[in-house]
Amino acid sequence: MNEFEELVDAHYQALYRFGYSLAKTPERASDLVQQTFVKWAEKGHQLEDRSKAKTWLFTTLYREHLSQARRSTKFPERDLEEAEFQLPSNQPDADRQLDAKRAVGLLAELDETFRAPLTLFFLQEHSYKEIAETLDIPIGTVMSRISRGKKQLRELMETAQDPATRNVVEFKQKGAL
Numbered sequence: 321m322n323e324f325e326e327l328v329d330a331h332y333q334a335l336y337r338f339g340y341s342l343a344k345t346p347e348r349a350s351d352l353v354q355q356t357f358v359k360w361a362e363k364g365h366q367l368e369d370r371s372k373a374k375t376w377l378f379t380t381l382y383r384e385h386l387s388q389a390r391r392s393t394k395f396p397e398r399d400l401e402e403a404e405f406q407l408p409s410n411q412p413d414a415d416r417q418l419d420a421k422r423a424v425g426l427l428a429e430l431d432e433t434f435r436a437p438l439t440l441f442f443l444q445e446h447s448y449k450e451i452a453e454t455l456d457i458p459i460g461t462v463m464s465r466i467s468r469g470k471k472q473l474r475e476l477m478e479t480a481q482d483p484a485t486r487n488v489v490e491f492k493q494k495g496a497l
Contacts, residue, residue, distance in 0.1 A: 327364075328357060331377055334444050338378060341439040342385045344428060352388070356381040378446070378454040382436065426476040434469030441466050 321329070335356060339349035359380050360373075367376055424443075427435055436455060440446040448466075452459045 324357075324361065324364075327360065327373060327377075331374060335377060335381055337443055338439055339381055339385070341427065341435065341443065342382070342432070343388075348388070352381050352384055355384050359384070372453075375450050375453045378440065378444070378450070379456070382454055422477060422480065423473060426473060426480060429476060430469060430472055434465050434472060437462055437465040438469040438473070 332353065335353045336349055339352035339356075340346065343349045343352055356377055360377065364373070364376070367373060427438060430438070437451050440451045440454060441448075446454065448459050448462050451462045451466075455462070457465075
């Protein structure tokens, strides 16, 4: 296996999930990943420190997404149910998986300002430094966006109603205020 094939093998799935979280369609995510690897084939040899290949790939994918977004006027909405996501919790596994799936779906409702750093941090397990390099923003901004994004996601999860309890009416006991 040559160096390019090893790079594709090592990073394709993570890049696809990140692309999907940004583009929200499998087709556009695949296009973003393909375009990222095309750019690597053209310019990857210029990268002196090969240990930064992962960051270079994610940065390139993100910039390609921004470039496509500027050219496009319509963004179809889709949820992120195919992405892998784990929430740290003491809940039983089934409850955690359900919460994780809801969180991933709600992640799509966040503004991209918060969605991209959260996706890189939780889904791709990037460090603050890697996220800062990928998004070309200061580390303090990364930390702030992750914190604010988590807060917004938590609020969305609290307000999102479970379909099983959506039509439940709470009754007060007689004499209770």
